[in-house]
Amino acid sequence: NAGVTQTPKFQVLKTGQSMTLQCAQDMNHNSMYWYRQDPGMGLRLIYYSASEGTTDKGEVPNGYNVSRLNKREFSLRLESAAPSQTSVYFCASSEIGLAGWYEQYFGPGTRLTVT
Amino acid sequence: EDQVTQSPEALRLQEGESSSLNCSYTVSGLRGLFWYRQDPGKGPEFLFTLYSAGEEKEKERLKATLTKKESFLHITAPKPEDSATYLCAVPPGRSGNTPLVFGKGTRLSVIA
Numbered sequence: 001n002a003g004v005t006q007t008p009k010f011q012v013l014k015t016g017q018s019m020t021l022q023c024a025q026d027m028n029h030n031s032m033y034w035y036r037q038d039p040g041m042g043l044r045l046i047y048y049s050a051s052e053g054t055t056d057k058g059e060v061p062n063g064y065n066v067s068r069l070n071k072r073e074f075s076l077r078l079e080s081a082a083p084s085q086t087s088v089y090f091c092a093s094s095e096i097g098l099a100g101w102y103e104q105y106f107g108p109g110t111r112l113t114v115t
Numbered sequence: 116e117d118q119v120t121q122s123p124e125a126l127r128l129q130e131g132e133s134s135s136l137n138c139s140y141t142v143s144g145l146r147g148l149f150w151y152r153q154d155p156g157k158g159p160e161f162l163f164t165l166y167s168a169g170e171e172k173e174k175e176r177l178k179a180t181l182t183k184k185e186s187f188l189h190i191t192a193p194k195p196e197d198s199a200t201y202l203c204a205v206p207p208g209r210s211g212n213t214p215l216v217f218g219k220g221t222r223l224s225v226i227a
Binding site: 004033050103106108109 | 147149151156157158159160161164202204206213214215217218219220
């Protein structure tokens with residue numbers, strides 16, 4: 001049981017290049033999330049998918065797109081990378097618990113540098 | 116607006132020196148509070164869920180408590196391996212499957 005996996009672990013891009021971050025979970029969770037984490041800013045939500053077939057914007061969606069490929073997989077795409085997107089990206093998944101309470105489980109992260 | 120505030124931002128303890136971390140929140144109709152531990156270079160790791168005021172959960176040297184306005188993470192006789200950033204999070208006040216609201220964390224350093 002791997003939990004939440006992310007690829008790649010590290011990536012360096014030049015300004016203007018594109019790339020896709022991959023995320024998969026094997027816990028049969030309905031909901032999946034993408035966060036970025038920057039020093040002093042905490043975790044900021046980029047996009048989330050409450051269930052297969054739906055996606056919604058979070059706090060900082062500009063410059064990103066997502067695809068919920070199936071129940072297991074949720075990808076994050078940077079179409080034209082900018083230095084401001086240098087960050088650590090985390091994927092998470094969760095299930096709805098009693099009365100809407102739910103804990104999220106996180107992947108190991110992707111460290112992205114844009115030069 | 117739903118908010119989660121953690122204090123202090125950073126805490127440095129000697130090994131064996133007990134202390135507490137604070138998480139205060141401003142959401143209506145609290146539906147749970149979650150504590151996470153994050154080691155450098157890793158994703159947050161789930162520790163506890165607390166559902167109602169007065170509830171307590173324990174794991175090794177950690178004990179989490181919840182009141183109507185805040186939660187505390189008590190660390191008893193900490194060891195260097197307890198050094199990490201501790202995050203708390205709550206579901207937002209509105210209903211539905213909307214993502215957790217996270218605090219910015221407390222960075223704990225335990226010195227041998």
